[in-house]
Amino acid sequence: MGRPQNWSSIFAEMFAACRCGLPARPAKVALISRSAEKIEAAAQGLRVDTDYTLNDIVLAVVTETLRRILSDRGELPSEPLVANVPAATGQRPDRLFGNSVGLMFTGLPVHLPDRRARLDFIHRGVLAARKANELAGPELLDEWLEYVPPKPFAWFSNFYARSKLVTRRPPMMNVVVSNVRGPSTKLAIGGYPIADLFSVGPLDIGMALNITVWSYAGTLNFTALSCPRQLPDPHIVTDGLQDAFGQLHDDVNAHGSQIQRTVEGP
Numbered sequence: 001m002g003r004p005q006n007w008s009s010i011f012a013e014m015f016a017a018c019r020c021g022l023p024a025r026p027a028k029v030a031l032i033s034r035s036a037e038k039i040e041a042a043a044q045g046l047r048v049d050t051d052y053t054l055n056d057i058v059l060a061v062v063t064e065t066l067r068r069i070l071s072d073r074g075e076l077p078s079e080p081l082v083a084n085v086p087a088a089t090g091q092r093p094d095r096l097f098g099n100s101v102g103l104m105f106t107g108l109p110v111h112l113p114d115r116r117a118r119l120d121f122i123h124r125g126v127l128a129a130r131k132a133n134e135l136a137g138p139e140l141l142d143e144w145l146e147y148v149p150p151k152p153f154a155w156f157s158n159f160y161a162r163s164k165l166v167t168r169r170p171p172m173m174n175v176v177v178s179n180v181r182g183p184s185t186k187l188a189i190g191g192y193p194i195a196d197l198f199s200v201g202p203l204d205i206g207m208a209l210n211i212t213v214w215s216y217a218g219t220l221n222f223t224a225l226s227c228p229r230q231l232p233d234p235h236i237v238t239d240g241l242q243d244a245f246g247q248l249h250d251d252v253n254a255h256g257s258q259i260q261r262t263v264e265g266p
Contacts, residue, residue, distance in 0.1 A: 027225050030234035031198055034220045034245060052123055055179050058213055058220075059083070059108065059126070060119045061248060062177050065240035066209075067110040069231075080107030081174040085126070086201075087133065104129045105173065115251060161205055171206030182216040200225045209237065 039057070062083075070076045087104045106125040109118045178201060187194045197216040200223045203209075208230035212223045222241055226234040 027203060028228050028232065028234045029200065029226075030224045030238040032222045032238040032241060033196065034222070034241075035218065037218060039220055039245070039248075050123075052119060053126075055085075056119060056123045056126060057248070058179050059085070059106075059122045059177060060115070061241060061244045062175075062211060063108040063110055063118055063122065064115065064244040064247065065237060066108060066175070068240055068243070069236055070110060076110065078111050080109045080111060080121070080125075082106075082172070083108045084173040084176045085129070086176070086178050087130070104133055108175070115247075169206075171204065173204065173207060174209075175207065176201055176204070176210040176212075178210075178212045180212070180214050182214045184215075184217065186217040196221055198223050203227055209234075211237070 039054075063081075066081065067076065083106055085104045085106055104126075106129045107121065109121040112118045112121060180199070182197055196219070197214050198212075198221050199214060200212050201210050203225060208227045210225040212225075214221045214223075222238060224234040224237040224241075226232075226237065231237070
């Protein structure tokens with residue numbers, strides 16, 4: 001896959017304040033696109049006799065990628081990574097525009113060697129996280145934010161990011177994985193078609209990676225934003241995603257062959 005430097009430069013400038021350490025350094029960006037139809041076909045194969053969702057499959061591919069990166073660096077943990085998976089909470093009746101988004105935390109089981117076990121772990125974890133969000137109330141985050149004074153909060157955030165306190169506490173999460181459903185057909189602005197759609201979210205304090213996924217006109221577009229201190233080259237992530245999707249295809253073919261042998265008998 002190509003590595004379009006123009007978009008990478010734009011995103012890096014937008015989110016230059018990488019707050020993973022001092023002093024701040026420009027964040028790094030890498031992009032890839034995959035056929036949504038092929039991914040959906042592979043997902044359908046994996047979802048035979050299961051309740052796995054496409055979001056589960058995407059998280060499993062991300063988990064496979066991060067497991068390989070951590071293993072190659074000799075840093076594979078013995079427990080899951082913590083992922084923040086932003087989830088839409090629906091349109092509030094008192095909201096004039098925009099989306100209501102809640103925080104959903106779940107585990108990415110990079111410590112498990114078996115891919116099927118990882119997928120099952122992710123599926124159960126997402127279901128539990130959604131249930132917890134429902135019990136707390138989908139509007140809880142929006143309601144809390146209404147009581148936060150903007151200027152003092154901005155001052156405190158900047159002070160905390162530049163203080164040594166950053167290195168004395170573990171981050172709330174290891175990675176953010178946003179999976180956004182976009183238009184199924186191509187859009188245009190002033191008669192000019194939009195060829196592709198990418199977006200990216202910021203890095204939180206101490207966090208190494210933010211992955212944003214957009215479905216757009218038959219493709220899934222991945223953006224990886226990384227902290228240069230912890231992950232200097234985000235193309236390691238996008239290259240790993242490519243390999244993980246290839247492995248997903250192989251798993252589907254193997255699963256289909258196993259089902260066929262079971263139907264036909266010995």
